[in-house]
Amino acid sequence: MALIALDHVSKIYPKGSRPALDDISLDIERGDFVFLVGASGSGKTTLLSLLLREEEATSGEIRVAGNDLRRLPARQIPQYRRSIGFIFQDYKLLANKTVWQNVAFALEVIGTRRSTIKSLVPQVLKTVGLTGKERNFPHELSGGEQQRVAIARAYVNHPQILLADEPTGNLDPTTSLGIMEVLDAINRTGTTIVMATHNEEIVNSMRKRVVELKAGKIMRDEQHGSYDSALFFPDAEVASRAHEAIHGDGTPAAELNLPEGSYTDPTAVTNVDGPDVASALHGAEHGDDGIARLASSVHSGRTGRYGEVFQSVEDTLTWGRGLSLDAMAAAEEASKPADDFETVEPAVEPDAQPAAAEKPAGNAENAGDAESAAADRNETVELSGPLMPPAPPAPPAPAKHDDHAEGEGNEQ
Numbered sequence: 134m135a136l137i138a139l140d141h142v143s144k145i146y147p148k149g150s151r152p153a154l155d156d157i158s159l160d161i162e163r164g165d166f167v168f169l170v171g172a173s174g175s176g177k178t179t180l181l182s183l184l185l186r187e188e189e190a191t192s193g194e195i196r197v198a199g200n201d202l203r204r205l206p207a208r209q210i211p212q213y214r215r216s217i218g219f220i221f222q223d224y225k226l227l228a229n230k231t232v233w234q235n236v237a238f239a240l241e242v243i244g245t246r247r248s249t250i251k252s253l254v255p256q257v258l259k260t261v262g263l264t265g266k267e268r269n270f271p272h273e274l275s276g277g278e279q280q281r282v283a284i285a286r287a288y289v290n291h292p293q294i295l296l297a298d299e300p301t302g303n304l305d306p307t308t309s310l311g312i313m314e315v316l317d318a319i320n321r322t323g324t325t326i327v328m329a330t331h332n333e334e335i336v337n338s339m340r341k342r343v344v345e346l347k348a349g350k351i352m353r354d355e356q357h358g359s360y361d362s363a364l365f366f367p368d369a370e371v372a373s374r375a376h377e378a379i380h381g382d383g384t385p386a387a388e389l390n391l392p393e394g395s396y397t398d399p400t401a402v403t404n405v406d407g408p409d410v411a412s413a414l415h416g417a418e419h420g421d422d423g424i425a426r427l428a429s430s431v432h433s434g435r436t437g438r439y440g441e442v443f444q445s446v447e448d449t450l451t452w453g454r455g456l457s458l459d460a461m462a463a464a465e466e467a468s469k470p471a472d473d474f475e476t477v478e479p480a481v482e483p484d485a486q487p488a489a490a491e492k493p494a495g496n497a498e499n500a501g502d503a504e505s506a507a508a509d510r511n512e513t514v515e516l517s518g519p520l521m522p523p524a525p526p527a528p529p530a531p532a533k534h535d536d537h538a539e540g541e542g543n544e545q
């Protein structure tokens with residue numbers, strides 16, 4: 134039997150005007166890597182929430198690793214969730230705990246022996262390429278490093294299933310590549326991965342199974358699938374949104390001074406990109422070289438139409454290839470009249486981080502409810518099976534390094 138099996142599943146939220154999921158049937162086998170794609174609101178997060186038993190299906194049957202989720206008693210839900218790792222777009226790390234403590238906490242709440250924790254935490258941090266960052270707090274890490282901590286926390290008990298909701302959504306292409314390398318390596322150890330994403334470059338390079346949702350229904354299920362985000366984010370709409378985000382007005386895309394090729398007639402968006410995308414999609418043998426293709430795509434600077442049009446938005450972010458504050462201050466200064474000697478303050482603090490990344494996860498900081506907090510964040514599983522892969526591939530290098538790591542962290 135499939136590891137994950139959905140049979141005619143529908144989900145209607147109490148205030149929903151239409152089903153968030155509408156008669157979905159889907160089997161996912163052990164060891165699969167599945168991309169869930171589809172427009173905003175198509176039901177991707179709802180599907181992941183059902184698998185996690187955060188939400189209950191309105192009708193239909195869901196079985197995960199032999200558990201019939203309709204019949205799972207409430208008291209067994211925390212234990213069930215421990216068999217599943219979950220990774221969020223905004224990391225959901227505990228802001229007041231170090232890297233080491235964030236990962237160790239996942240083991241502490243299930244009563245893992247201190248000596249075991251001391252042995253497991255460095256192993257998993259090494260796997261995700263974070264050796265040397267053990268004593269850093271989340272705000273002292275880049276976005277990519279924070280997501281690696283989240284992956285380490287989700288993976289420390291070697292879950293059978295890893296669910297990821299837009300895990301690269303806040304990251305630049307190069308950092309996303311590093312995250313995908315880690316997820317691919319974890320998948321190759323036998324962990325089943327279901328990942329919701331809008332990132333066409335990742336989907337098209339990795340050529341894993343693609344399940345596409347549209348208005349709560351499965352429109353497509355392909356073994357070595359692709360994704361053209363332009364189908365879901367018509368160029369004119371994306372361009373307008375990007376322009377509005379940057380300049381704060383609603384100028385129609387057609388009137389914007391956009392780079393050649395970034396705007397096309399919205400009625401003609403069903404075309405796949407030019408020869409580059411076509412060859413990326415169909416040029417190589419289907420095999421286990423998705424990461425190599427992704428690396429080649431990232432290094433060539435090809436980010437797909439969705440990536441291209443949001444490029445300037447990405448450049449304003451304060452992590453990844455963030456805007457240089459010096460350059461920004463210099464530009465402001467240069468644009469001022471010569472007789473204006475006012476000091477120019479930078480718009481953001483040099484070490485500013487996205488607010489979401491600093492937020493603790495749900496009620497996870499409530500010390501009196503550590504168990505349910507951990508369950509909410511789903512980072513632990515039963516201590517069965519090998520905790521580490523027999524021969525994991527070399528972990529990718531961290532997205533960036535700093536000089537203030539205090540060495541290998543046996544801080545417990």
Ligand SMILES: Nc1ncnc2c1ncn2[C@@H]1O[C@H](COP(=O)(O)OP(=O)(O)OP(=O)(O)O)[C@@H](O)[C@H]1O
Pocket residue numbers: 146147148149152153171172173174175176177178179180
């Ligand atoms: N708690 C809720 N109550 C009512 N409606 C909801 C709730 N959560 C989601 N929905 C609705 O269900 C539909 C599917 O939402 P869902 O979040 O699953 O989409 P998604 O594909 O994950 O979107 P995105 O890519 O924007 O994250 C949407 O119409 C959404 O408005």
